[in-house]
Each structure stands twice: as structure tokens, then as C-alpha cells.
Amino acid sequence: MSDVKRSSWSGLVLGRSHRPRRSSGADHGQVRSGRWGVPVLSWVAAVALGALAIGACAPPTAAPGSGDGGVSVAGPPRTVIVHGSAPIDVVLSDSGPSGPMSLVSFESSAPAGDITFRVKNLGTMEHEMIVLKTDTPFDQLPVTDAGDPPAPVKSGANKVDEANNVAETGDPNLKPGETRTFSAKLDAGHYVLVCNLAGHYQMGMRAPFTVQ
């Protein structure tokens, strides 16, 4: 879990440096499976190759994989766990109260099930993030509501409707610099991530999100 956090945030800073690291882990797996896939070699040669392979790989990953004899079984579940528990990083920002504002999700989709969002407010004012389930394109939600909680109004609307709210950062709003993490069990479908503080959706705080 700590490994997941580290790689995800380092991806933010270093431009997804965790992806090459993940694929290099797969390479290690291939090296190990290659070792088990050469029965024609003598055991002496196999052990020598094994020593080379282990020397080339990081010790923590080489030890458990070689012990259970089922390399192809040990690899995939580990990958699934990383994907399922890795938070989706979302950054909220603004250039002041008159905008423009932004809501950027570092992933645009995720597998159905328990999904964790880690929302960071890098703006100068309070923000929030709400997950709306809708087939309407993310930038075409009708702005029909106002107030708190939002309710339809005849004039002065500055919020989108929240009837299809399936998850959110909740109260209180995120102060500048604050990060909040929340999880939700989401079915496959189309979603829109929004900040629905007055006027913020129109000023750009919206992003599409797909659950597969």
C-alpha cells in the first residue's frame, strides 16, 4: 500500500515514472518464467541461471516468486491488487474567484468496483469534488440549480443538479492545500467529476470518468 502511494504521487511529479517501474517488474517475471521453462538444461546450469536472474532482479520480488514454483500464478494477482487499490489522483485548481478553474483526473477510467479518489486542492480557494453518474457529456450538464443543497431555480442558476451524486469529498469543502481521500463502489458506466460550488462547474471544474 505504501508502495502504491509512493509510485502514484511520484508519477505526478516525475511524469508517470511508475509505469516503466511496473513494466520492469514484468520483465523480471519473464526472466523467472524463462528459468523454469528450460528443463533440458542440467540442474547445475539452471541453478547458475537462477543465480544470475536473482542477482539481476530486486531481491524482494525474486524470493517469493521462485519459492512457490508457480510463477505465472504469482504474477497476475499481484498486478490486480496494485490496480484495484491504487488511488485515482485528482487535482483541483483555480486562478482566483473569476476563473479559469480546473479539475484534472490523472486517470480517465477504472475497473468497476471499489474506487478510491485522492483529491488535492492546489487552488487559492475552497473546492470539492462530486462524482455524478450520467450519460450527458461532461461539459454539457445543464446548470439549473443554486443554493446548498442545490435546488432547481428559475433564475440565477450556478450549479448542476446533484440528483445523480454517487460519491463526494463531503463536508467541509477542501481548503487550499488540503487533500482528501474517499472510496466508492462504482458500477460500469459514464460519470462526470465536478466541483459544484457556485459557478465552479461553468468555470471549468469538470472532467469525464468511465468505469469499465
Ligand SMILES: [Cu+2]
Ligand atoms: Cu471549485
